[in-house]
Amino acid sequence: MTRLPAQPGEVIDRSRPVDFTWNGQAMSGFAGDTVASALVAGGVRVVSRSMKYRRPRGYISNDYWDPNGLVQVGDEPNVRSAHRLIEPGMAVEAQNVWPSLERDLRAVTGLASRFLTAGFYYKTFMRPAWLWPTYEKVLATFSPGGRIDPDTPHRYHDKRYAHPDVVVAGGGPTGMAAALAAAGAGARVLLVEHCHRLGGHLLWGDEHDRALAAELAAAVETAGVEVLVDSTVAGRYEDNWTGIVQRSHPVAVERLVKARAKVLIVAPGLIERPYVFDGNDKPGVMLSGAVRRFVNMYAVRPGSAAVLFTANPDGDAAAIDLERAGAEVTVVDARRGEGIVRALGGSKGVEGVVLADGRRLDCDLLVTAAGWTAPTSLLNMSGDRPVYDEAAARFFPSVSIGNVLATGGLAGDGTLDELIEHAMATGRLAAARARAVSHRLQAATARAVPVNGEEPEWPVDERPDLARDPHPALFRSTTHGVVDFSEDVSSKDMVGAAAEGYDSVELLKRYTTATMGPSQGKLETVNTVAVLAEARGQTIAEVGTTVWRPPYAPVTMGALGGRLFEPVRVSSIHPWHEANGAVFMLAGQWIRPDHYGDPAGEALNTRQNVGIMDVTPLGKLDLRGPDVPQLLSHLYTNKWMKLAVGSVRYGIMCGEDGVILDDGVTGRIGDQHYMMTTTSSGAATVWEWAENWLQTEHPDWRVHVTPVTSGYTSINVAGPKSRTLVRRLVGDVDLDPEAFRYMQVRTATVAGIRDCFMWRIGFTGELSFELHVPAGHGLTVWEALLEAGEDLGIRPFGVECQRIMRLEKGHFIVGQDTDGLTKLPAVGMPHLLKLDKPDFAGKPELTWALDDTSTPVLVAIQPTDPSVVPDEASQIVRPGTDEIIGRITSSRMSPTLERSVCLGQVLPEVSRPGSELTVVMIDGRRITARVMEHHAHIDPEGERVRG
């Protein structure tokens, strides 16, 4: 409809038509069209509705930042339609309109706009209070944006680490020139361009511009510069860590490229600033750059009768472009003191304009070229605070940052030649500084190969300063208009808010939400500051600007999340468990059998015959070196200096606050070789804990700590017949009770597998052997045990059975029966606390804790009614009150005793054996229970384990 004949610089491929839909209606464009250009070519003028007043909106800046151009594409919300290219079959819809884009019934708010000034909601909807939830729901219907489908999967996103010397943000003329110069000086360069092709503003310029763009792009291609188009340097973080979002990747939906740039060159160009006047958000009011892109790149004429308000050569060029495209153009020149005050027109868009001199002109396109905003985001993120230059009417960087260099429009103005010269100098400087940084990095890194040469001198910035072209300070006309298009905030709103005391730029931003919408203030920030300055009678420089925070452009959660690498771990016996009816549970990263269908039966069988359990997740640390006893003495609260070879000891570790951190056994396998086990969930923590002491406090201790949890498959063989069973598979160890006693360790050959070790311990309370088998042979040994134990009544058992049995035996579990405040004295094991040791982790706190009589202690508890099992976490209260004096930490029905058994924490005053307790069940019932004499409900003397 408004598609022009072929334009010399067009980027569309007329030989490849592309069909798509707009709000369900068939549309057509060409390959290379953006959604915006295809829509406007098809005669579409209104593409969205404003957030609050539901005013119809058309394209204003026609680029990625266009606040009016957000659309829904399939299941993807908030797609930048002036950036996204059309694809065959694409379903594009207007967002957040009800019932339709043409007739949005919520536009009634527009009628009340006089009352609905910014922040009006803080002043109303308060009474009656019970109605607030309803108000809330109504307000929520005004929330802007598209919609997500909760069932959309997270598709394939990827990440990559890049290692360039120089990252150049911006692929316009200066970005390309800087990249070329840096590459020419020997740097590895990554050039990142936000749009779909290199060229920047040259792409919509005249033939000289386009020729230069082509020349530079060709040079970049042959210079060995890596180029990422349709990609954005989204953030610059500490030490030039840059996050780059690559939107068009052949395989991944998006890819996050992370690079530690030795030097970052920031060359994003300038963003055209809207002009604030009455009606400035009517469809058909556009920025000069928007018009030039439509006409020159996409051969689309956005209007036929144009009024063009210009203050700069870019606006003048837009007039020429429009005339060439066959539009009538009336120029209103700000430099001659002319001005515009009001756009006229209804819901279909602009129909005319009132000039400052009172004249009224008809038009269907109102173009403004009122000045520029410097997108200094990446410099802000590097610590720069831009300063306003009154003569040039825009902000400039104020700080010199060694490894972040600005060029192009951020740095100043000039002819293209001057700008390119500055950019080349920037590229050379960047390459030289990258070399210096590289040298420093090498020198700071411990390396076997010495660094060659002296540190080069830090290259001095000798770039010529770019001039700053004077520009009229045009922000707001004599009428009020929209300042923030995303948030529907007018200059009137801002003036009112400032008068109410929200008169610093941060308060104003928070109160009116200006600059906080999807365009992140790219178009609005300077106007916001200017309006506030005017309202306060201050200069723009005095008001200052807001802090631009990362990201530079919004980044999808998918790109940030990437592929979700969340490993799960299974033991080598896992396939057997799967094939034999195991019901699994998740324990940290481990998937392990909870039971095999009958945990109580598994427990009874283990007490009577023999059972085997896969305990591979048990944390295992191989400790070697002459100073292992020192380390053990420091980590555990008991004594370790005299542990004999072949012996095993139980220990508890506490943090420096005296709180129990972990527990487990450690055995001495050889003279300078120990094996430590930790709880399954504590394996990583204990390793870090040990390394922390070794690396920071005792680097002199000669100890190697190697985590070997997955290196061994661990099998617990428990039950009165366990010795008989183990004897059938182990020939090289004397298993006689006197020769291999409780709490001893032996290396052994088990079922023909050498280099196993086994120890006699007893978490279940039964005679038991814990076998640690080189992981590759775990399944072999497991199956050999099952086969050899068939006549002994062998059955596998799972975590649930183990929990039952350990509770019957009164063994606590760190983190379940203890909590973040439980110190060692609370668990009733005074023999494990050896305060006469020179030092150990937690010693001072534990010394004090001994005197503490106010914190809960661990006790065994049995409900009066043996059939009642209070849920874990049931609270224990003072009788007749709700005052909490303890809680049940573990509870189970004991198949052995045929009664409920518990562990719990209670205040010392009720911890004596025989004390009666009131337990509040989860359903609210209150039951009585009794504190037991021993933690162990079964075999308190430990005869079974020692058997």
Place this chain on the structure above:
Amino acid sequence: MKQRPPRYSAARLVSRAARKRVWPRVWREAPLRNSYDVVVIGGGVHGLATAYYLAANHGITNVAVLEKSYLGSGGSGRNTAILRSNYLTPEGVIFYDRSLDLYRTMAIDLNMNVMFSRRGHITLAHSDASLRTMHWRAEVNKLQGVDSSVIGPADIKKLAPVLDTSSHPRYPILGALYHPPGGIIRHDAVVWGYARGADTLGVEMHQKTEVVDIKVTGGDGPGGKGPGGRVTGVRTNRGDISAPVVVNCTAGWASLISDMAGVKLPISTRPLQAAVTEPVKVFLPVVVVSGTLHVYVSQTARGELVFGASVDPYNTYNIRGSLEFTEGTAGHLLELMPGISRMRLLRQWAGLCDMTPDYSPVMGFTPVEGFLCDVGWGTYGFKAGPVSGEQMAEAIATQRTPDLIGPFSLSRFERDALVGEKGAAAVGH
């Protein structure tokens, strides 16, 4: 006698607009005087609430709140605005529940719509161990009269359909602690509401007024500061102020401010990061927290997802965001709700958290007479703002420590009587 400002209401909104009358300043600007009865350092929720309740509950109105930047520029404007009272210890539950009460009636009490959305709060359990902790919290909560219970995956899916409750391999959603009275609020409006309320009662708010020293005499330390001394006033970038009572309501710099009085605090300062996405139509009607995945998320009335994680694992005063935070948190959120993959992160930021060893605050009197602290609020200060202000005001007015804040006294570190909120508070937003 200062004139009372007009009240906010729909009727006045219409009538003033019709008569084109501009609303008066939300709080007035007064010249800084050289003497006040009470000086509050820090113009965030805690400082403003303290000042407001001093005036409202105790008639102490000769009060100045000093803020080095703009009101609400610190943690009050940087948090994720989640409110709840389903804590782990009875002390914690009672304390935060009082805060929730004050938040519930705040819109009417302060005549400012702070938009408290009591939408419900769920804390997910991905393992039987965390499910056990949820039960523990629920039982403690119930005994304190707080609405809190453990719900299963089917109920969770009803509350938040976007959550992946399938038998996920790594982080299955086994259950959740459901706390219906929890929700989110417009945090800036809370700041402005207290400031406006305090202003109405005669309290002065001074922005861009930085305390550079605290004047103490008679103390054991250098310059007469420290234990045994008494406070006489503060020195600011705008001149000296004498005051018999000085309250430290700062965050991020609490230990440095207390150092000025010679009071040492067991505080280390760490950044806490947060981020917000672009808006989409509302799909998440409850607050969702996962302690295991270190993430909490809610969707504002404007449709943005606001989320955060646990504090960064290092001490610094740097408040720049990191890429690792956004990567890690996005990944964790996608584990829970893959459907948000195409939403875009719009902005990230950081604030400073003053961490104490037991994840509980330091409140009340200090060894320097007249110098009080309401600090060490870690990552949970915003939700405690109202009750802290109320209790601090009571402490100042009555010269004794109210029961509610007794457990949080500075002296607990000498008595080794730490508070057991670490588990529930660490990532317990």
